[in-house]
Amino acid sequence: xxxxxxxxxxxxxxxxxxxxxxxxxxxxxxxxxxxxxxxxxxxxxxxxxxxxxxxxxxxxxxxxxxxxxxxxxxxxxxxxxxxxxxxxxxxxxxxxxxxxxxxxxxxxxxxxxxxxxxxxxxxxxxxxxxxxxxxxxxxxxxxxxxxxxxxxxxxxxxxxxxxxxxxxxxxxxxxxxxxxxxxxxxxxxxxxxxxxxxxxxxxxxxxxxxxxxxxxxxxxxxxxxxxxxxxxxxxxxxxxxxxxxxxxxxxxxxxxxxxxxxxxxxxxxxxx
Amino acid sequence: xxxxxxxxxxxxxxxxxxxxxxxxxxxxxxxxxxxxxxxxxxxxxxxxxxxxxxxxxxxxxxxxxxxxxxxxxxxxxxxxxxxxxxxxxxxxxxxxxxxxxxxxxxxxxxxxxxxxxxxxxxxxxxxxxxxxxxxxxxxxxxxxxxxxxxxxxxxxxxxxxxxxxxxxxxxxxxxxxxxxxxxxxxxxxxxxxxxxxxxxxxxxxxxxxxxxxxxxxxxxxxxxxxxxxxxxxxxxxxxxxxxxxxxxxxxxxxxxxxxxxxxxxxxxxxxx
Numbered sequence: 001x002x003x004x005x006x007x008x009x010x011x012x013x014x015x016x017x018x019x020x021x022x023x024x025x026x027x028x029x030x031x032x033x034x035x036x037x038x039x040x041x042x043x044x045x046x047x048x049x050x051x052x053x054x055x056x057x058x059x060x061x062x063x064x065x066x067x068x069x070x071x072x073x074x075x076x077x078x079x080x081x082x083x084x085x086x087x088x089x090x091x092x093x094x095x096x097x098x099x100x101x102x103x104x105x106x107x108x109x110x111x112x113x114x115x116x117x118x119x120x121x122x123x124x125x126x127x128x129x130x131x132x133x134x135x136x137x138x139x140x141x142x143x144x145x146x147x148x149x150x151x152x153x154x155x156x157x158x159x160x161x162x163x164x165x166x167x168x169x170x171x172x173x174x175x176x177x178x179x180x181x182x183x184x185x186x187x188x189x190x191x192x193x194x195x196x197x198x199x200x201x202x203x204x205x206x207x208x209x210x211x212x213x214x215x216x217x218x219x220x221x222x223x224x225x226x227x228x229x230x231x232x233x234x235x236x237x238x239x240x241x242x243x244x245x246x247x248x249x250x251x252x253x254x255x256x257x258x259x260x261x262x263x264x265x266x267x268x269x270x271x272x
Numbered sequence: 273x274x275x276x277x278x279x280x281x282x283x284x285x286x287x288x289x290x291x292x293x294x295x296x297x298x299x300x301x302x303x304x305x306x307x308x309x310x311x312x313x314x315x316x317x318x319x320x321x322x323x324x325x326x327x328x329x330x331x332x333x334x335x336x337x338x339x340x341x342x343x344x345x346x347x348x349x350x351x352x353x354x355x356x357x358x359x360x361x362x363x364x365x366x367x368x369x370x371x372x373x374x375x376x377x378x379x380x381x382x383x384x385x386x387x388x389x390x391x392x393x394x395x396x397x398x399x400x401x402x403x404x405x406x407x408x409x410x411x412x413x414x415x416x417x418x419x420x421x422x423x424x425x426x427x428x429x430x431x432x433x434x435x436x437x438x439x440x441x442x443x444x445x446x447x448x449x450x451x452x453x454x455x456x457x458x459x460x461x462x463x464x465x466x467x468x469x470x471x472x473x474x475x476x477x478x479x480x481x482x483x484x485x486x487x488x489x490x491x492x493x494x495x496x497x498x499x500x501x502x503x504x505x506x507x508x509x510x511x512x513x514x515x516x517x518x519x520x521x522x523x524x525x526x527x528x529x530x531x532x533x534x535x536x537x538x539x540x541x542x543x544x
Contacts, residue, residue: 024378026377026381027381059374059378059381061372061374061378061379061381061382061385062378062381064343064381064382064385064389065381065382065384065385065389066389067343067344067347067385067389067390068340068341068343068344068347069340071336071339071340071343072339072340075339075340099372099373099374099398099401100333100371100372101371101373101398101420102331102333102371103423103424103425104425105298106296106331106333106334107333109298109299109331109333109334109336109337110333110336110337112337113333113336113337113339117336117337117338117339118339126371126373126398126400127400127430127431128398128399128400128420128423128431128432129420129423129425129427129428129431129432130423130425130426130427130428130429130430130431130432131427131430132425132426132427133425133427148373148400148401151375151400151401151402152375153375153376153401153402153404153405154402154404155401155402155403155404155405156401156402157402158399158402158403158449159399159400159401159402159442159445159446159449160400160401160402162436162442162445163436163437164434164435164436164437165435165436165437165439167437170431170434170442173431173434174431177430177431
């Protein structure tokens with residue numbers, strides 16, 4: 001089997017896109033506060049944006065907030081992405097944004113939930129528990145993880161920016177570990193587009209890894225500066241997740257196309 | 273409303289116990305691999321051990337691994353604990369072991385899921401994303417959190433033991449933050465009973481906080497050394513979660529009673 005990031009790169013090339021469409025059924029954005037409405041919201045987004053999406057990223061929290069029926073809706077959303085992929089003849093990776101992190105047999109149960117029950121290809125994880133908490137998710141090279149490294153929220157500095165005895169920041173240590181651990185080409189990093197200097201530092205210690213770079217749009221990251229700091233030398237290596245910037249647009253398909261094109265145009269300008 | 277830890281302390285006094293009964297329906301321990309069997313497994317444990325349990329701790333992973341029906345089973349387990357509490361006339365806190373951690377509105381959705389949809393009183397969280405990722409869970413003093421600090425797994429050192437520029441270890445920094453953030457008496461720490469020296473260090477910087485101290489039993493922590501290192505001066509401040517040591521016993525009720533009594537006896541011997 002090909003590795004997760006080979007799979008992602010194939011899709012990135014197929015659709016000339018580094019856009020990752022976030023599927024976040026915030027209750028405030030739904031017609032009514034129901035799992036059925038969350039499902040409709042996501043299915044509509046999938047249908048309208050699939051041509052431009054290098055990946056889809058459903059966030060588990062917004063489904064969990066609807067209980068068991070929300071969980072069913074999440075599975076149905078992922079199934080719909082698979083059907084849409086088959087229809088287009090180009091498989092779209094599904095990154096489950098779940099930020100899990102637990103030990104041994106518990107991590108195995110989460111891996112089973114994400115990859116077997118839900119059918120996702122990749123999951124976001126916390127690095128705080130160390131390598132053995134990641135292992136159950138990276139056993140198979142075709143399944144991938146993005147480890148939280150430097151997140152886009154205001155409080156991310158409380159722990160991630162702490163200075164270590166060797167002068168590095170904690171998030172750089174995490175990036176180095178991920179670069180070392182990535183022996184199967186299935187580990188990437190979450191690095192907020194809101195922190196351009198941090199992204200430069202992370203790229204310096206993790207030259208090979210893919211970044212999932214949230215914060216463009218609703219969270220205020222500047223796209224060009226982020227791409228300049230984070231793109232790999234091969235012009236790939238960054239997925240730009242956008243949620244509300246697409247879902248709240250009058251025409252989500254058009255918004256996705258425009259963002260895809262804007263990323264492409266900046267990438268060409270930067271000549272990476 | 274009383275704070276979460278006042279609520280826990282009332283229950284600790286009611287049942288003279290620091291035992292937290294873990295509800296981990298590992299698929300290998302079930303009669304069959306089904307959500308119904310996971311539910312039976314947990315309901316039996318709740319019924320047999322409720323007299324000795326200072327708290328119950330269902331782990332979300334083992335329920336998630338059964339998909340939507342697992343999620344329903346988890347809600348039913350928590351309902352059963354509430355009924356058992358009412359029957360006994362002493363409310364037993366439910367700590368959802370979920371190790372979540374996400375930003376802003378996403379954290380709010382997880383808080384809704386844990387506290388409103390599932391009815392838990394407390395949740396385990398990762399500290400990696402910082403204070404603003406914890407805030408939605410600690411708004412109401414009667415709902416609590418245990419932040420991961422020094423976990424019991426072999427790989428916990430990869431990130432948690434890193435030495436900071438001030439000579440402290442990362443987990444000590446996390447413990448200090450938690451001690452500062454605990455203005456509503458609803459933040460505790462997860463500190464593995466497998467790491468006695470770490471527990472001493474954490475107790476030194478967080479003299480007031482409750483610890484959830486896994487690793488006794490299946491993971492090999494020594495109970496007496498852990499209690500000596502971790503108990504507060506008032507003889508409280510530590511919950512000892514046990515899962516397989518009870519669920520795999522021939523008579524789980526008897527096993528729970530014995531562990532409760534062993535903890536009490538060590539506590540009295542230590543005269544804290």
